[in-house]
Amino acid sequence: MPLPEKALIARIRRSATNGRRVVTGIGDDSAVLAIPKGHQALVTTDFSLEGVHFRREWHPPDSVGHRCLARGLSDIAAMGGEPITAFLSLGLPRDLPQKWVDAFVRGLLKLAADYGVSLAGGDTAESPAGVLADIIVLGSVPRGKAVLRSGARPGDRIYVTGGLGASAATLKLLFAGKGRIRARDFQQHFYPNPLIDVGRFLRENNLASAMIDISDGLSTDLSHICEESGVGAEILEEAIPKAIIGRPAREVDLRAALHGGEDYELLFTAKRGKRIPRKIAGVGITQIGRVTRGREIMFINQYGVGQELHSQGWEHFRR
Amino acid sequence: MPLPEKALIARIRRSATNGRRVVTGIGDDSAVLAIPKGHQALVTTDFSLEGVHFRREWHPPDSVGHRCLARGLSDIAAMGGEPITAFLSLGLPRDLPQKWVDAFVRGLLKLAADYGVSLAGGDTAESPAGVLADIIVLGSVPRGKAVLRSGARPGDRIYVTGGLGASAATLKLLFAGKGRIRARDFQQHFYPNPLIDVGRFLRENNLASAMIDISDGLSTDLSHICEESGVGAEILEEAIPKAIIGRPAREVDLRAALHGGEDYELLFTAKRGKRIPRKIAGVGITQIGRVTRGREIMFINQYGVGQELHSQGWEHFRR
Known part of the structure; x- marks a missing residue:
């Protein structure tokens, strides 16, 4: 496992504690989440791949983190929904500087905090080539009210x-x-x-x-x-x-x-x-x-x- | 977008229709899902990256698809939960044969069918290197009963x-x-x-x-x-x-x-x-x-x- 992973999980764990509806976050096989009564769940997933969705020479790391989460939140907005929590699957090349990862996570968590969204889990792996991120956002909407x-x-x-x-x-x-x-x-x-x-x-x-x-x-x-x-x-x-x-x-x-x-x-x-x-x-x-x-x-x-x-x-x- | 993508989305769409609790699947900004009354939602995400979790020369494509989904379902099993639906984010290299993608999806959907799980969405992108899959499984468990x-x-x-x-x-x-x-x-x-x-x-x-x-x-x-x-x-x-x-x-x-x-x-x-x-x-x-x-x-x-x-x-x- 790449070096940044432990620091990353520690960071995410800290941010995971403040989720209102996150019953169990990072540190178990799955996250356990409470969907508000009378609501349906919304789920969306979006890749952010280096060289496809961003370039490290063009995009500051906090912008990459911000844009990664923004893609998912925007999908929830388009349903008229409210975001609850996010999950991040992150593949990092072995030689990626820790500083880059820290700034990426900072950008993502800042946007998350602005919208009252916690980070409840995800996965990490060493990437064979470039930074690979997949963001999953879970939200909710009153039953039958999603705007399709x-x-x-x-x-x-x-x-x-x-x-x-x-x-x-x-x-x-x-x-x-x-x-x-x-x-x-x-x-x-x-x-x-x-x-x-x-x-x-x-x-x-x-x-x-x-x-x-x-x-x-x-x-x-x-x-x-x-x-x-x-x-x-x-x-x-x-x-x-x-x-x-x-x-x-x-x-x-x-x-x-x-x-x-x-x-x-x-x-x-x-x-x-x-x-x-x-x-x-x-x-x-x-x-x-x-x-x-x-x-x-x-x-x-x-x-x-x-x-x-x-x-x-x-x-x-x-x- | 890579060539296999359209065929992939068409396949996933077909399989997406039979989800009991999937109110709206592929074809909208987010999936809309009904969590059973008195239940909490379970969410887990797992990468399957070529060269890290499998090798194309060792693993037949239907095995890669099967193992990809099995990782997520197993996390739901470990909570004592029941899977509802899955989401697949899939990055494919440009030169990947369509046959490989078809067999991958076949392996994944066969396991999904065995467990009554539908595929309700995901994302696709061209991968800069190797096959990248991220599987998200959403399940449920009666409130407060998840085995931690x-x-x-x-x-x-x-x-x-x-x-x-x-x-x-x-x-x-x-x-x-x-x-x-x-x-x-x-x-x-x-x-x-x-x-x-x-x-x-x-x-x-x-x-x-x-x-x-x-x-x-x-x-x-x-x-x-x-x-x-x-x-x-x-x-x-x-x-x-x-x-x-x-x-x-x-x-x-x-x-x-x-x-x-x-x-x-x-x-x-x-x-x-x-x-x-x-x-x-x-x-x-x-x-x-x-x-x-x-x-x-x-x-x-x-x-x-x-x-x-x-x-x-x-x-x-x-x-």
Whole structure:
């Protein structure tokens, strides 16, 4: 077993004690968890692999830890759920500096603490190549109230939170290798906020008919809602909110906003006539289009001319 | 995304429909699961990494899939719980033959079907090196009834299921590279049975005071029970049941039985005077010693001479 493992388990054990609903955490064969009465369990798993989801030369270790957990929390947000606890399976190369591991765990635990989430277990192993992390988040939602991808109906309006394309545009700069990219100027890419409060508000107030988080890009994630709901969509070019990134701050291009992944904004639909606030939990909400009877996603440009929008798979670093 | 992914998701989707308690499986941001009334949730995660936990030249792909899920199910067995559903995060190298992936999934799903477990989700990614699998098993246990590692008390008797050391002894043969190792002659290594029924029987009849599965080896796993319970132990050399492997069948050596991991037998303690059946669900049960007030684990040889037994960490392929 790699050297960092013992320190890691010790750290996780310390953080594991403060879980409200964790009856037994690290130190047994399984974690034992209490799901609140009248609730269902939510479970999501997400890989963070070196060279696929992050690069050690680009991403500070605390950003890698933060993003690792943010991916899982965002999936819980997209169901309108509340996270309870997380599990981390972590494969570390033998030569990885202890300092890197410490900062990774620190980044992950800081985000966990911000959301009242404990770390209740996981697995560790020596990795044959690169850092391998798999995050599992367990959450809960009142019985039958999870906001699914399959609930969109023709006539529903389509909304997104925040601005889109920040992460993809930041990656483009990293690829180009021009100038210095300081993590603090590109928060949405390095330290994305999972929108738990927004998802919960929408669920509690019965506002969203379908929801997904934008991890693969608007064009792809909207197609997921359309497929699962058996509907089409129409979105307006001029309505797409483009993210603002960097210093000096500038707007990302349309391509990043339409197809860029890993923004962890929420995309949801709501019945026509539902009053959707302009801001929820401090996050701006923008109507970008409507659900249609067809099966295609139509993209209407500023001159009112429509063309079919094809989803462009977000393949992380391979473009 | 690697080519096998679509076929994989299609396969998993098909298998995902038959989950009793899976309200929403693959095809949404999280799975939605119903935990039975009055029960707590159990969650366990286990890596299966190529080169660390298996080798493609030694292990047929269906064995790798089987062992991957067996590791998780065995953790649920060791709590006295019942498995509900599994999640698979799978990283595949780009050049992996589709045939290999199909057989891997087949092996995993066959074991899942044997135990009434569905596959409710997971993640896929291209792996930078080797096959990476992380299995998450979610189960349940009646509230407050999980059999923990921490319940052993001085005077309790110590028991194991089946025979020990089969997996380590088989690996030794694989390392030596002598003769042909046919998977069907070494079932315990290639296709281990998670002992869900045994664990559940012990829990339902309130027989076990502490329990763990033997994944790291008897000496290590017994030390886990002792540490968590704050006790010591005394075990008898002549009582240790050694596994029978191969064709012609032969008994493994004492070293494999004492220190070999990945047997997935159960190790448990029971109050003195509890009547423990000789067989549970067809599996033999052997008393191997007793819990003591000390902190050491004493190993008593056939002449009645005792020495301290140190746990020897089971490090898979690195020995």
